[in-house]
Amino acid sequence: xxxxxxxxxxxxxxxxxxxxxxxxxxxxxxxxxxxxxxxxxxxxxxxxxxxxxxxxxxxxxxxxxxxxxxxxxxxxxxxxxxxxxxxxxxxxxxxxxxxxxxxxxxxxxxxxxxxxxxxxxxxxxxxxxxxxxxxxxxxxxxxxxxxxxxxxxxxxxxxxxxxxxxxxxxxxxxxxxxxxxxxxxxxxxxxxxxxxxxxxxxxxxxxxxxxxxxxxxxxxxxxxxxxxxxxxxxxxxxxxxxxxxxxxxxxxxxxxxxxxxxxxxxxxxxxxxxxxxxxxxxxxxxxxxxxxxxxxxxxxxxxxxxxxxxxxxxxxxxxxxxxxxxxxxxxxxxxxxxxxxxxxxxxxxxxxxxxxxxxxxxxxxxxxxxxxxxxxxxxxxxxxxxxxxxxxxxxxxxxxxxxxxxxxxxxxxxxxxxxxxxxxxxxxxxxxxxxxxxxxxxxxxxxxxxxxxxxxxxxxxxxxxxxxxxxxxxxxxxxxxxxxxxxxxxxxxxxxxxxxxxxxxxxxxxxxxxxxxxxxxxxxxxxxxxxx
Numbered sequence: 001x002x003x004x005x006x007x008x009x010x011x012x013x014x015x016x017x018x019x020x021x022x023x024x025x026x027x028x029x030x031x032x033x034x035x036x037x038x039x040x041x042x043x044x045x046x047x048x049x050x051x052x053x054x055x056x057x058x059x060x061x062x063x064x065x066x067x068x069x070x071x072x073x074x075x076x077x078x079x080x081x082x083x084x085x086x087x088x089x090x091x092x093x094x095x096x097x098x099x100x101x102x103x104x105x106x107x108x109x110x111x112x113x114x115x116x117x118x119x120x121x122x123x124x125x126x127x128x129x130x131x132x133x134x135x136x137x138x139x140x141x142x143x144x145x146x147x148x149x150x151x152x153x154x155x156x157x158x159x160x161x162x163x164x165x166x167x168x169x170x171x172x173x174x175x176x177x178x179x180x181x182x183x184x185x186x187x188x189x190x191x192x193x194x195x196x197x198x199x200x201x202x203x204x205x206x207x208x209x210x211x212x213x214x215x216x217x218x219x220x221x222x223x224x225x226x227x228x229x230x231x232x233x234x235x236x237x238x239x240x241x242x243x244x245x246x247x248x249x250x251x252x253x254x255x256x257x258x259x260x261x262x263x264x265x266x267x268x269x270x271x272x273x274x275x276x277x278x279x280x281x282x283x284x285x286x287x288x289x290x291x292x293x294x295x296x297x298x299x300x301x302x303x304x305x306x307x308x309x310x311x312x313x314x315x316x317x318x319x320x321x322x323x324x325x326x327x328x329x330x331x332x333x334x335x336x337x338x339x340x341x342x343x344x345x346x347x348x349x350x351x352x353x354x355x356x357x358x359x360x361x362x363x364x365x366x367x368x369x370x371x372x373x374x375x376x377x378x379x380x381x382x383x384x385x386x387x388x389x390x391x392x393x394x395x396x397x398x399x400x401x402x403x404x405x406x407x408x409x410x411x412x413x414x415x416x417x418x419x420x421x422x423x424x425x426x427x428x429x430x431x432x433x434x435x436x437x438x439x440x441x442x443x444x445x446x447x448x449x450x451x452x453x454x455x456x457x458x459x460x461x462x463x464x465x466x467x468x469x470x471x472x473x474x475x476x477x478x479x480x481x482x483x484x485x486x487x488x489x490x491x492x493x494x495x496x497x498x499x500x501x502x503x504x505x506x507x508x509x510x511x512x513x514x515x516x517x518x519x520x521x522x523x524x525x526x527x528x529x530x531x532x
Contacts, residue, residue, distance in 0.1 A: 208223040208224055208225045209223065209224055209225075209254050209255060209256040209257075209258065210222075210223050210256055210257060211223075211224055211232055211254060211256075211257075211258050211259075211260060212258070212259045212260065213232075213233070213236065213238065213259075213260040213261075213262060214259065214260070214261045214262065214466075215238055215261075215262035215264075216262075216264065220236060220238075222235075222236060224236075224254060226254055227253060227254060228250065228251060228252065228253060228254055229246060229248060229249065229250050229251070229252045229253075229254060229258075229260055230246075230250030230251065231254075232254055232260070233246070233250065233260070233262070238262060240262070241264070241265055241280070242265075242280075243265035243280035243281060243282060244262060244263065244264055244265050244282060245262075245263040245265070245282035245283075245466065246260065246261070246262055246263075246466075247260070247261045247263070247462050247465075247466030247467055248260070248462060257528055259463055259464075259525070261465060261466030261468070262466075263282035263466055263468060264282065265280040265281055265282045266280065266281070266282070266309065266310035267279070267280055267310060267311070268280075268281060268289070268308060268309075268310070268311070268312045268313070268314065269311075269312070269313045269314070270293070270313075270314050270316060271313060271314065271315045271316060272299070272316045272317075273316070273317055273318055273338050274338060274364075279293075281308070283308060284308060284468050284469060284470035284471070285308065285469060285470060285504075286304050286305065286306075286307075286308050286314075289308055289314075290304070290314070295316065298318055298319055299316050299317070299318055299319070299336070300316070300317060300318075300319050300335075300336030301314070301315070301316060301317075301336060302315040302316065302317045302336050302337065302338075302342065303315045307470065308470075316336070317335075317336035317337055317338050317342070318336070318338070319334060319335065319336050320333075320334075320335065320336075320337055320338075320343075320365050320367065320370055321333065321334045321370060322365065322370025322371055322372060323370070323371055323372070324343060324344075324347065324372045324373075324374075324437075325371075325372070325373045325374065326344075326347070326349055326373075326374040326418075326435050326437060327374070327376065327381060327383060327416070327418040327434070327435050327437065328383070329416050329437045329439065331347070331437050331438060333346075337365065338364055338365065339361070339362055339363060339364055339365065340357050340359060340360065340361045340362070340363055340365060340372055341361050341362055343365065343372060344357070344361070344372075344374070347435060347436060347437055348433070348435060348436045349374060349434065349435045350420075350432070350433070350434040350435070351374070351434075352376065352377065352378075352379050352420065352434070354377035354378050354379075355374065355375060355376050355377055355379070356375045356377065357372065357373065357374050357375070358372070358373045358375070359372070374435075379420055379434075380420065380421040380422075380423065381418055381419065381420060381421065381434070382418070382419045382421050382431065383416055383417065383418045383419070384416070384417055384419075385414050385415065385416050385417075385439060386414065386415050386417055387412050387413070387414055387415075388412065388413055388414065388415045388438075388442055389410065389412050389413070389442050389444075389445075390410055390413065390441075390442040390443060390444035390445075391444060392410070392444055392445045392446070392447065393444045393445070393446045393447070394446075394447050394448075394449060395446055395447070395448050395449075396448070396449060396450075396451045396505075397448040397449065397450055397451065398450075398451050398452055399450075399452065400448065400449070400450030400451070400452060401450045401452050401453070402449075402450050402451060402452065402453040402505045402508045402509060402512075403450065403505075403508075403509050403512065404449075404450040405447055405448060405449050405450070406447075406448045407445065407446070407447050407448075408445065408446040408447075408448065409445055410442065410443045410444045410445035410446070411442060411443045412442050413438055413439075413440045413441045413442025413443070414438070414439045414440040415436050415437065415438055415439065416435075416436075416437050416438075416439050417433055417435070417436050418433070418434050418435045418436075418437075419431035419432060419433050419434065420432045420433075420434050449505055450505070451504075451505055453505070453508045454508075456520065456526075456529070456531055457480065457508050457511060459525075459529055460480055460520075460523050460525045460526055460529065460531075461479035461480055463525035463528065463529060464479070464480055464481035464523065464524075464525050465478075465479055465480075465481055467479060469500070469503075469504045469507060470500050470501075471500050472498050472499075472500035472501065473500070477498050477499040477500040478498075478499025478500045478502065478507045479499075479504060479507060480499070480507055480508075480511050480523065481523070481525075482499045482507065482510065482511065482514070484498065484499070486514060487499045487510060490510050490513040490514050491510060491513065492506075492510045495509075495510070519532060520532055
């Protein structure tokens with residue numbers, strides 16, 4: 001059977017004329033325009049529809065009356081399938097085409113070139129149409145074009161039906177009370193438009209992102225149609241405190257597969273020159289927390305916890321400059337201390353039972369007269385000068401890559417160490433150090449470590465744990481959520497027993513070892529973020 005059932009037959013031995021080209025060549029699917037987004041669904045004329053009573057009546061006996069000829073609506077372009085890029089263009093049969101000489105010749109009757117004639121128009125092809133847009137709405141009619149609602153629902157109104165078309169086997173329609181066919185069609189059209197609009201745009205109503213949120217020790221998986229992280233948390237009835245931390249931030253656009261981490265703030269105590277206040281924070285690193293306090297340059301840290309957690313105490317002091325005189329030696333100081341006792345503790349000064357200080361040991365060191373004296377009473381003392389080295393320091397360097405270090409050598413100094421001499425029957429029997437005052441201060445050896453890392457590690461950390469580099473878990477730990485067994489396998493114990501106990505930089509060093517073997521794909525967030 002031919003692919004073109006409508007083409008016209010020709011007499012034997014005669015080629016079809018050029019006038020038959022429009023009838024021979026079917027519309028090409030290669031030239032179709034995309035579906036018309038403004039097109040209405042085609043419907044039959046109201047006058048051609050059967051009455052409502054006819055539609056609701058019992059089916060007639062097929063032998064007693066002829067079947068109604070119900071008009072058939074044409075397919076709607078609003079429901080077109082997307083274009084098929086694999087479809088072939090249909091071609092006419094070779095014997096049905098005119099010879100090339102006839103196509104190039106001058107038409108004898110019109111005496112105009114073939115190219116000047118009105119050539120048949122090939123219809124556009126759905127094979128080249130733009131794909132349908134599943135998010136587009138079907139256009140709705142203007143409000144003023146719709147019948148009044150009272151006309152649609154008023155059961156007392158009647159309308160004399162128009163006579164049926166003269167031809168066709170339809171029955172004559174009866175006069176009915178209630179909705180006329182025209183009104184029934186209008187009601188059906190409005191209802192169909194709304195229903196079709198709903199089903200035509202399932203993406204609008206059903207598009208929901210799958211999101212995980214880690215909060216309060218549990219993982220919540222949910223589908224959400226919200227646009228931002230904050231709206232999603234509100235939808236899940238997750239309330240945030242003023243100091244709670246959300247990663248990514250509440251203003252971030254929600255995306256499918258996203259993991260949201262809610263870090264609850266916990267209380268820490270900040271002691272600034274003896275004034276205590278409670279601060280809530282969700283930070284896990286002391287230096288990050290201290291940076292968030294925005295301390296002035298005149299404030300230093302007397303002591304800080306090794307790990308920030310609920311109940312931790314930060315002792316902050318205003319820097320004080322002055323001179324301490326003890327055991328015959330004067331030393332200048334510039335330290336974050338508040339009281340004389342804190343100053344003496346720095347130089348390991350031990351007071352005997354009769355010793356006194358000026359000002360008193362528990363008094364605040366005055367800012368305008370920062371001289372402190374230690375007066376020994378009834379003690380046998382002995383002093384010696386010894387060499388010493390300042391405690392080494394480890395400092396970050398943002399200009400160096402993670403895993404690299406540089407060392408700045410220090411210099412030895414000299415301490416005057418004073419001892420209390422214990423005698424037994426006048427014979428020295430023991431020495432107890434009571435002060436260590438630098439005569440020549442030592443400078444520390446400083447090891448600088450690089451903090452400049454591939455920025456993708458921080459992105460993975462934000463995705464995995466919300467950037468909580470101090471997280472310690474039973475299975476996964478650290479900012480990058482490294483499996484505890486993998487940490488051990490790739491040399492993590494050289495830094496700490498658990499990833500969460502190591503620094504950010506040490507975790508990245510181990511992560512780079514894992515990446516060298518498995519790539520960023522070893523992390524679920526590495527895949528999700530497209531790092532491969």
